[in-house]
Amino acid sequence: MQVSKELYFTDGNNEVKYLDTTASFNLAITQDGSAFDLTNATAIDVKVANDTGYVFDKSIDMATIKQPLAGLITMPVDTEVMNALVPDDYTIEVWVTLSSLVTPGSQEGLTDDGSTTNTTTSSTATTTYNAIFPSDDPQGFTITENVMSDSGDVIPVMSLDTFQQEFDQLKTDLTNKVATLQGPKGDKGDKGDTGTVDNTGLISAPAFQSLQTATTELQQNALMINPANDFNKASLLFEVAGRWPVGGAVAQSMQCDIKTGIIYAAEQTDDAGSQRIVKYNPDTKAIIQERALNLDAVVWFEGNSLYHDAVTGDVMFVLPYDLLGNWFIYNFDTDTKGTPFRMVGQTIYCIDDTGKYFVTINSKDMPGVNGYITGFNVFDLTSVISGVPKLVNYIPVKDGIVRGNNKIQGFQMVGDSIYIGRGTYNQRFRTTVIDNTGAVTADYVWDQNDIKKIIGFPDDGQVFTCESEGMSYNIVNGKAVPVIVDIGRRGSGVYYAMINLNDTNGVKIRYTSGVSVAGMTRMDVSGINRGLAFNLGSTAQDPSILDCLKNVHEYGSYNFTVAQGNTGLAPEMGSVSGIAIVREMDGYNLNKMMVIAVDYNNCTWTNYFDKGTWMQWSKQLNYVPLWIGSSKMNQPVTLNKPASGYKRYAAIYQTSNGNGMFAVGDGKTIIINCFNNGNGAAAATTFYEAQLIFPTITTARLSVNGANSLAVPNGASNGTPTMSTSPGDITIKEIWGMM
Incomplete structure (x- = not known):
């Protein structure tokens, strides 16, 4: 007879704030409704998983089992747990290892059917048994965000009046300084002594310093790019043979080894086992060395994770092993792979410019691998290299998501900003910039003709196509700058390009401040758009606007723009712009939402979400x-x-x-x-x-x-x-x- 094994939270408390290491979960396990006897238990493990699969397990100290006949277990939510988890919803199972199926507290003992297994553990034929609780659906718990997940900044602003005052003060300082530098007057008819200029004094003048700071901030808040005639001085372009689109592998990411200047490209097709890393000479553009990794899974290396081993100096990479959350360390110089380990996040990743952090994308409750961002998982790089990733920060993206024709190709953390490279083949390039609070600070859009001009190709009638392959970074004049990674085709030639941004000697590219209206954003109390924008079209790859809205996780009002034909719209609706207002939340999940939209025909439509169900779109009498x-x-x-x-x-x-x-x-x-x-x-x-x-x-x-x-x-x-x-x-x- 099949027995039923149950698992409960004894006090109903299954929620804890992120990084709160004083909490614990009190669990009870039962069999057919009666307390499970833990007298013969030799080990107890709590297995934890999320939507992507198994995450980690927590071993319970057997000394803490004070009432074995009651089946009570306390799982401490300690530093070990918090280092392995991020704010998310999780499910758990309790695995009990038993030395015997018959316990002193039960004459009937434990049956050997259901989820109980036996294992021979030594040459003396000692048999152990695993009892897994519950026998049906696992229980769940939630790690909620703390206030540190949404930190703020105070950003100094210089008004026009302040700028004028600083400029006037600068003129006064310069006038006074020059007056003190004039040489003594000579006799009539004789030329006086030539005055000298104290450059150090001028540069140190307070007004000059303020003006210089304002200029620096202006440069930092606009992407600068090298003009075509100076492209190769600070950027890289080279033609590659045997690559896309002639059936060969194509770069999914590129990065410069800051120590040596060597370029490494991760190339592959869409087939399993096609991954390889290619080492290029930046001067001759020739291949120096090529390594085939031959992984069994179809997984893309869409990130920059090069570092040098602290002892040997070998070139190393942190790479995804599959799409199930397994990663490994790869030594390029010796061509050896480390043992896979678990780490949270999608297979779009980077090491930041300081070399301290390894960052992955989080896309909770969103379909697809490279379609969405709901947050960034920031790990200590040293812990990742050791195979035990320690999460040190989580940056939520203010309920914003990225999708549509501007899919995520890669990102790079430089300083306090994250640059997200977006775009699909032969479509617009887009770089969205967010700060360390998850708020959008800038959004840059340009098309293939702009890229063609930037690279310096003449307008000679040859067909030019290109695709964004994400972001990287480089060092220009001692400063880390973000880099656009591009793959293009002109005529029969295939080209890789790395385009330095924020070069103060460059010219400004097409720039859009804030977030495009072609997306969903949220207004905060100051009226600023928060969250990454996304386009919702009408293709099969575009998600339903209703699916996107029901996945918001915070009170607020959300603006959106959707193309006609999107699966979330009524058939007779034109393209719409609208607003969604959250009425009620249940912890991290949406309970109630009201939606009002106006379509291209100037018709007003309403909809309502109530605890998991959307009502039908209703057209108002306009x-x-x-x-x-x-x-x-x-x-x-x-x-x-x-x-x-x-x-x-x-x-x-x-x-x-x-x-x-x-x-x-x-x-x-x-x-x-x-x-x-x-x-x-x-x-x-x-x-x-x-x-x-x-x-x-x-x-x-x-x-x-x-x-x-x-x-x-x-x-x-x-x-x-x-x-x-x-x-x-x-x-x-x-x-x-x-x-």
Whole structure:
């Protein structure tokens, strides 16, 4: 007989804040509703998993089991747990290792069916048994974010008035300084001594320092790029043979070894075992060495993770082993792979410019590997190299997500900013910049023609196509700068390019401040757009706007723009812009949300989310009153607003019997046909007929207005019906223009 094994949180507490290492989870395990006897337990492990799979396990100190007959277990949420987890939802199982199936507290003992297994553990044939709780769905717990997950910055701002004051002060300082530098006057007719300039004194002047700081900030807040005629002095371009699109491997990421200047490219096809790392000479552009990694899984090396071994100096990489959360350390110089280890995050990653941190993308509850970002997991690099990753920071992306034609190709952390490289083949390049709080600080967009000009290719008619392959970084004049990684094709040639940004000697590229309106963002209390933008189109790869909205995790108002045909819209809706307002949250999850959207046809639509279910889109009655009054309109009346630009027109009218009715016309003619029984003295039916027309866009009248009555004398069973006609029995009350 199959037994039932159950697992409970005894106090109902299954939630703890991130990095709170004083908490614990109190668990109880039972079998068929009775406490499970832990007398013969030799080991207890709590296995933890999330949506991506197994994460880690926590061994329980057997000395803490004070009531073995009660089946009670306390799992401390200590530093070991917090180093392995990020804010997320998790499921757990309890695995109990037993030395015997028969326990002193139970005459029946533990059956050997269900989730119990036995294992021979030594040459003396000692048998142990594993009991796994629960036997059905695992229990869950949540690590919630703390306030440190959303840190803020105070950013100094220089106003125009302040700038003018600083400039005026600079002029005064310069004037005073020059006055002290003039040489003594000579005798008449003789040339005086030449004055000297104290450059050090000028540079140290307070106003000069403030002005220089403002200029530096301006340069840092705009991406600068080298002009085409100076491209090779600070950027890299070279042609590669046998690469895409002729069936060969293509670069998924590129980076410069800062110590040697050597370029390393991770190249592959979409097939398992195709991954390889290629070492290029930056001067000759020739291949120096090539290593094939031959991994069994289809996994892409979309990141920059080169470092040097602290002892040997060998070139090393941190690389994903598969798409299931397994990673390994690779020694390029010796061509050896380390033992795989677990680490949270998608296979888009980087080592920051300081060499202290290893960063992965988090995309909780979002489909796809490189489609979304909900946050960044920041690990101590030393702990990653040792195979025991320690999470030191988590940067939530303010509920923003990135998707659509600007998919994520890679990112790079430089200083306090993260540069996200986005774009698909032969589409726009886009670099979105966020700060260490997860807020968007800038968004740069340019197309393939811009890239062509930047690289310096002539406009000679040859077809040029390109694709973003993410971001990297380089050192320019002693400063780390972000680098765009590009792969392009011109004619029959295939080219790799690394384009340095924030070069103060360069020129500004196309720049858009803030976030594009073609995406979903959230306004904070200061009115600033927060979160990464994303485009929602109508292709099969574009997610439903309703799926995106239900995955927000914070109170607020969210703006969005969606293309016509998106699977989350009603079929008759045009492209829409709208706002979603969170009404209620259940911890980290959305409970209730109200959505209002206006489509391209100027029609208003509403929807509502209630505890896991979306209601249907509802179209509101969109109309503009063109005229309000009371007239039989024998003569044209002047409208209050022109009858122009509307898809339909409507009229509210009243019959001679006092009945109010409504008629709609698709063009500029409204046909009115109705009947009613309103004659109390006779069994009668009156048929009304009228036609409302618009002689001009500013006037309206009734071209036809009459009624035909068919009546039988009251009480006459075989009376002869009589027909009567009367004019002007329709009175117009309102005229509308409708969207």
